[in-house]
Amino acid sequence: MLDRITASLSSLAPAEQRVGKLVLADPRAFARLPVRELAERSQVSKPTVVRFCRSMGYDGLADFKLKLAGSVSEGVPFIHRSVDLDDKTGDVLVKVVDNAVAAFLQYRNAASTSALDRAAAALAETWRQRGRIEFHGAGNSGIVAQDAQHKFFRLGVTSLATSDGHIQVMSATLLGKGDCLVTISNSGRTRDLMDAADIARRNGATTIAITSSGSPLAGSCQIHLAADHPEGYDRYSPMVSRLLHLLIIDVLATSVALRIGSSLQPVLQQMKDNLRAKRYT
Incomplete structure (x- = not known):
């Protein structure tokens, strides 16, 4: 959480930056102090403190403080x-x-539960409108995109995954209102992914980014699901980042399945029964 604030600091308004610096200076104190004192210490208004919390993707000050306390907990x-x-x-x-x-x-x-809720709601709405969900990624993130497509097509969602930059741009051109594009990127700076996301957004599709805070991709998509970690990938292939992306996809798929409701259960059961015939006894 502190890494996310550090990465996002330069993109915030000056007043919100002062609140962010106060958090970074003493996160434990920030988590327990009342909004009046937080505003005085950062020399901003009380609404600015709340606005900073929402800019970071949380429901408000209470939600931010709860997550901050957990993030800095010694446990x-x-x-x-x-x-x-x-x-x-x-x-x-x-x-x-x-x-x-x-x-x-x-x-x-x-994690920002409000951002996750918005993303799950957008994906469920795409299912309701019989739209298309696309998952884009490159390299390791392309493998995560394939896993996401596998999870969502089982829910009865028209979905597609691609890691080819040219296909991504062409496919994004065909997206429109009622469709959704989920872009997965460790760095948030891959040009092909950003180009496709920009095209999809201009065409009216909902764009969701699973990437690091403060990255260009995070700022260009309508919904940002922060995937921040201290992993260095200059020596070995990314591991923690890939697992974190897979975890976020699992949370989204489960949340969407719950929104679809009981009508999904017979379909999943029939799918399971059909697959049983493909196994040796």
């Missing part, structure tokens, strides 16, 4: 342990698992 530390060249297999096992678990706990405490 859920985030210690990113990089793999070293002389690590034994046992060391690698512990570090990779610890990094993944810590990233999931950090996301649970810091």
